[in-house]
Amino acid sequence: MTEPIPVSRTTDLGVAKLMPDVDRERAWLLTVDGAPQSYVDLDEPEHLEFEYARRLGHVLDLVGEPGRPLDVLHLGGGALTLPRYVAATRPGSRQDVVEADGGLLELVVEHLPLPDGASVALHTADARAWLEAAPADSADVIVADVFGGSRVPAHLTSVAYAHVANRVLREGGVYLANLADAAPFGFLRSQLATFAEAFEELVLIAEPAVLRGRRFGNAVLVAAHHPVDTFTLARRTAADAFPARVEHGSGLRDFVDGARPVRDEDAVPSPEPPEGAFGIG
Numbered sequence: 467m468t469e470p471i472p473v474s475r476t477t478d479l480g481v482a483k484l485m486p487d488v489d490r491e492r493a494w495l496l497t498v499d500g501a502p503q504s505y506v507d508l509d510e511p512e513h514l515e516f517e518y519a520r521r522l523g524h525v526l527d528l529v530g531e532p533g534r535p536l537d538v539l540h541l542g543g544g545a546l547t548l549p550r551y552v553a554a555t556r557p558g559s560r561q562d563v564v565e566a567d568g569g570l571l572e573l574v575v576e577h578l579p580l581p582d583g584a585s586v587a588l589h590t591a592d593a594r595a596w597l598e599a600a601p602a603d604s605a606d607v608i609v610a611d612v613f614g615g616s617r618v619p620a621h622l623t624s625v626a627y628a629h630v631a632n633r634v635l636r637e638g639g640v641y642l643a644n645l646a647d648a649a650p651f652g653f654l655r656s657q658l659a660t661f662a663e664a665f666e667e668l669v670l671i672a673e674p675a676v677l678r679g680r681r682f683g684n685a686v687l688v689a690a691h692h693p694v695d696t697f698t699l700a701r702r703t704a705a706d707a708f709p710a711r712v713e714h715g716s717g718l719r720d721f722v723d724g725a726r727p728v729r730d731e732d733a734v735p736s737p738e739p740p741e742g743a744f745g746i747g
Contacts, residue, residue, distance in 0.1 A: 470494075473577055475573050478566075478567045480615075481499055481500075482496065482498050482570050484496055487507075493506065493509075494545065501615070502516070506545045511550035518684040519548065521671045522609060522642055524699055526642075527702075529607055533555070535556050537606045537636075538559060539561075539564070539607070539609070539634065541593035541611070542593065542609075543563045546575075550584070564596045565588070565589070565591075566612075571588050575588070593612050593619075597630050597634060601634070602634060603633075603637070605636065605639060606635075607639060607640050608634065608635060611644040614735065616646075616738065616739045617736045620735045621733060623733050624729060625664065625727045628660055628665070628689075632664040637691070638692060641688070641689040643689075645687055646737075647682070647736060648679065648740075652737075653736050653737055655722050656728050658722045658725065659722050661687065661689045664689070665691060667690045668687070669694045669696060670714070670721070671703055672710055673710050674709070674711050700712040
């Protein structure tokens with residue numbers, strides 16, 4: 467049997483590499499400009515290797531009835547890890563993926579094809595522009611995992627953007643975002659204040675070391691108009707290999723501590739990660 471070999475290609479927005487995992491037969495790591503972006507196991511799409519992806523998966527599992535098909539809009543494509551996860555765990559789901567780098571999408575579907583029967587439509591477009599043109603009340607879940615390089619683009623951080631996302635979600639819908647920051651959490655706190663302008667319920671999921679300001683890291687934002695099952699979510703995230711805390715209610719309000727919502731004219735990208743924060747090797 468031929469050993470899989472790494473694939474490298476210059477795409478529209480960077481240099482993408484697909485590298486086989488020596489420990490899992492049909493699993494691949496995607497990097498863009500050297501930064502890990504996605505991990506996919508073609509034989510086991512329910513396997514979420516990256517901790518932030520696992521936390522997003524936990525929230526997705528708790529939306530509506532278990533196993534019920536969902537209409538999911540993914541902003542940011544990567545190697546299509548979460549669309550594969552939803553297709554496996556919620557058969558019959560309809561999914562749209564919006565990715566600015568069309569060359570990256572081409573590379574991924576060429577070497578890591580989507581499973582037969584997965585209803586996943588791929589769109590090369592800017593995430594906010596696509597969202598602004600999307601029909602109202604058309605998605606059960608929006609998953610935002612958009613990074614320009616290693617930073618969340620500024621135009622996806624404002625109150626106006628949060629209201630657009632809210633318009634596209636159905637009643638009972640959930641918005642999820644993968645963010646990144648470090649102490650003193652100026653970006654993360656401002657994002658919580660921003661999404662509080664458009665959503666009634668907010669939850670934040672992150673490792674204790676990140677929340678204590680010991681290191682730069684990912685944090686998952688959950689926004690909805692109905693209470694989130696934080697008890698079950700906390701139990702699941704605590705059982706992960708790298709346990710996370712689930713912050714909500716008064717604890718989250720204390721964390722925001724007077725941060726101001728972000729307007730379009732004042733929006734800035736998320737902070738540049740310190741060297742090696744998300745590196746490999």
